[in-house]
Amino acid sequence: MSRTEDQIIVPCGTPQLGAGSKSRVLLIVAVFMLFLAASGLGDQHALLATVAHLQYREVGFSPLAWEIKVEPGERFTKEPPLSRTGVFRGRFCLGPDTNLFLPFAWDSSAQRLYLDLNRNRDLTDDPAGVFVGTGTGVQLYRGLRLEFPSPGGPYQVRVDAHVFEQGGIPRVFLYVRSLWEGAVEFSGKKWYVAVIGKPDGRLGPAASLKEINSRLILRPWAEKDKPFLWWHATQRYVESLSHVKLVTFPYRYAGNAEVFDAFNLPAKLFFQDQAYRVQCRVEAGHAAPADLELSFEPTSVALGRVRVEGDFIRRLVLDGCGSADPFTAVIDAPVGEVRVPVGAYARQLVWLQCDGSTNTAIGLGTNRLAVNEVNAAVFKAGAPLRQMVEAGQANGASVSLSYRLINAGGLGFHLAFHDEKDPPRLAIRQGNKLVGEGQFEFG
Numbered sequence: 001m002s003r004t005e006d007q008i009i010v011p012c013g014t015p016q017l018g019a020g021s022k023s024r025v026l027l028i029v030a031v032f033m034l035f036l037a038a039s040g041l042g043d044q045h046a047l048l049a050t051v052a053h054l055q056y057r058e059v060g061f062s063p064l065a066w067e068i069k070v071e072p073g074e075r076f077t078k079e080p081p082l083s084r085t086g087v088f089r090g091r092f093c094l095g096p097d098t099n100l101f102l103p104f105a106w107d108s109s110a111q112r113l114y115l116d117l118n119r120n121r122d123l124t125d126d127p128a129g130v131f132v133g134t135g136t137g138v139q140l141y142r143g144l145r146l147e148f149p150s151p152g153g154p155y156q157v158r159v160d161a162h163v164f165e166q167g168g169i170p171r172v173f174l175y176v177r178s179l180w181e182g183a184v185e186f187s188g189k190k191w192y193v194a195v196i197g198k199p200d201g202r203l204g205p206a207a208s209l210k211e212i213n214s215r216l217i218l219r220p221w222a223e224k225d226k227p228f229l230w231w232h233a234t235q236r237y238v239e240s241l242s243h244v245k246l247v248t249f250p251y252r253y254a255g256n257a258e259v260f261d262a263f264n265l266p267a268k269l270f271f272q273d274q275a276y277r278v279q280c281r282v283e284a285g286h287a288a289p290a291d292l293e294l295s296f297e298p299t300s301v302a303l304g305r306v307r308v309e310g311d312f313i314r315r316l317v318l319d320g321c322g323s324a325d326p327f328t329a330v331i332d333a334p335v336g337e338v339r340v341p342v343g344a345y346a347r348q349l350v351w352l353q354c355d356g357s358t359n360t361a362i363g364l365g366t367n368r369l370a371v372n373e374v375n376a377a378v379f380k381a382g383a384p385l386r387q388m389v390e391a392g393q394a395n396g397a398s399v400s401l402s403y404r405l406i407n408a409g410g411l412g413f414h415l416a417f418h419d420e421k422d423p424p425r426l427a428i429r430q431g432n433k434l435v436g437e438g439q440f441e442f443g
Helices: 019-039 235-239 249-254
Strands: 050-058 064-072 087-093 101-107 112-115 130-132 139-148 155-166 169-176 178-186 189-196 215-220 268-271 274-282 292-299 303-309 313-319 328-332 336-341 343-345 347-352 361-365 369-371 377-380 385-395 398-407 412-415 425-430 433-439
Touching (some): 050 189, 087 169, 130 139, 155 178, 249 347, 268 336, 303 313, 328 336, 369 377
Parallel strands (some): 268 328, 303 377
Antiparallel strands (some): 050 292, 064 087, 064 169, 087 101, 101 112, 139 155, 155 169, 268 274, 313 347, 343 369, 347 361, 361 412, 398 412, 425 433
16 A cells, blocks of 8 residues: 555544644654554555465476586496496586586496486485486486475476487486476466476576576466477477577577577566566475475566567567666567666567467577666667578688578577478579579578
């Protein structure tokens, strides 16, 4: 309730108070108002937090994938029978905390992966840590459940692992196969919300722009069952490792490398014209794999203006990671000028979709967008898009050509879905004579 709505109602017929009584009443009222101010009850921004209770669910696709660091040379006191060759021992380094490691032995010849889940250097007493792989050079191990501690209790993230040898040491790619999902209401509208946890022991925002962290999905409830995967994140590409060369690191850092409407889990969110502090925690008292509680606490913030130019913008995400007061602003269907928290946004995600179209173009901007309280910042975010070919540096008699899809501001876009049988093509003519032709690889 705002202070303008606070009322002190005095019943009719109340006797007149003397000067001393008036002083005591004023003192009591002053103390009461101080209590309201201190507690935040008298502040219009001190509203109750919106809380979403998210349930753990294992999924049939991989909404997040990346390569983890492997340290070779782990020693074990007990081991199962292993092959004479093709055995690698080491530890998976799962996060920045040095305690978040997992010792393993990989018997590539027998297609076996052994995890020391209790970390007691005994590989024979962890029956849930033995996995049988498929494949030869690159082996796939399914259903690893990695457990992490938290103040609310332990939680789990399920992953698949691609393991292969290169240069005498294993390389390991983890593919998350679980998430937490539920419903949340903003401004009277129901939204689907999901958290995709990066299995590194942290359920929170990234510390820098070049750090992969947990993702947030926030979409209308009616669209909750849409997969929203990039074309190269489908299972066939993931299992063949083909997607690794197709996902550029800027998109991976931005949070939407596998699910194109996902973005990095923020510490502060501006959504539906309201600023929130976001907290993600494991719900206490739940056994692993455990559920999550995602809270959105309203807060006040100075706002500035951004003039958004271009057509067919379905969503705009401004990521302020790395700034002094980092907000992530999510604006749906922006038209003209929009208001967002004052600050610097070093990364911008743009989602374009024409009415009635099933395809989507995702743009990633990395030029700093500064927003202040005085002048409107300008962001050329939308269509029209144009195709262009860039020529690289000549190498002898050959020149490399690359294909780009850009808008008027030079913002590059990728289509979420491709017809693999009909990639972009190039024809070079001298007059009416065709002197060269070819097609571009997707990516």
